[in-house]
Amino acid sequence: MKPEDLNANGTLFGGSLLRWIDEEAAIYAIVQLGNRRAVTKYMSEIEFVASAVQGDIIEMGLTATAFGRTSLTMRAQVRNVITGELILSIDKIVFVNLGEDGQPTPHGYTEITYDRDRIPTPESTTPESPRRPQP
Numbered sequence: 001m002k003p004e005d006l007n008a009n010g011t012l013f014g015g016s017l018l019r020w021i022d023e024e025a026a027i028y029a030i031v032q033l034g035n036r037r038a039v040t041k042y043m044s045e046i047e048f049v050a051s052a053v054q055g056d057i058i059e060m061g062l063t064a065t066a067f068g069r070t071s072l073t074m075r076a077q078v079r080n081v082i083t084g085e086l087i088l089s090i091d092k093i094v095f096v097n098l099g100e101d102g103q104p105t106p107h108g109y110t111e112i113t114y115d116r117d118r119i120p121t122p123e124s125t126t127p128e129s130p131r132r133p134q135p
């Protein structure tokens, strides 16, 4: 936790935490669904249970709880590594797998992968969002 992550009370700014969770969930969804076009659709109730202060270290845990036809549902927990306290938990974060047309498209997966076998390759990067600058 750095100074820029604090609120006016001197404790963890909730907006920063939600940004980190959304970023982490996006990476998790991309790895699980093998598609960069995975977007946040829904987050269930969020309760900030405990806080953190400058210098604390926090850890985020995400687990896939359901594979739908076009969606992936995850659960998130954030803990304060220094105190061991639960800072926040979110029961449902839903990401939707999109096709090139921006519409929901079936991802075809039913189980979690613990490998990196679904990570999109450079070849699967579309011309509109190149991985590297084009010559």
Ligand SMILES: CC(C)(COP(=O)(O)OP(=O)(O)OC[C@H]1O[C@@H](n2cnc3c(N)ncnc32)[C@H](O)[C@@H]1OP(=O)(O)O)[C@@H](O)C(=O)NCCC(=O)NCCS
Pocket (backbone or CB within 6 Å): 039, 040, 041, 042, 067, 068, 069, 070, 071, 072, 094, 096, 102, 103, 104
């Ligand atoms: C993502 C988007 C294309 C989905 O469109 P949609 O019309 O809701 O699509 P669908 O009704 O076909 O639903 C797609 C999936 O989301 C699920 N879903 C839709 N609304 C949901 C909700 N409120 N809660 C949980 N899941 C939901 C559906 O069950 C479906 O999953 P399934 O195929 O696994 O059964 C559209 O809502 C969108 O563009 N939203 C903005 C996304 C975005 O920009 N996010 C960034 C943060 S703002």
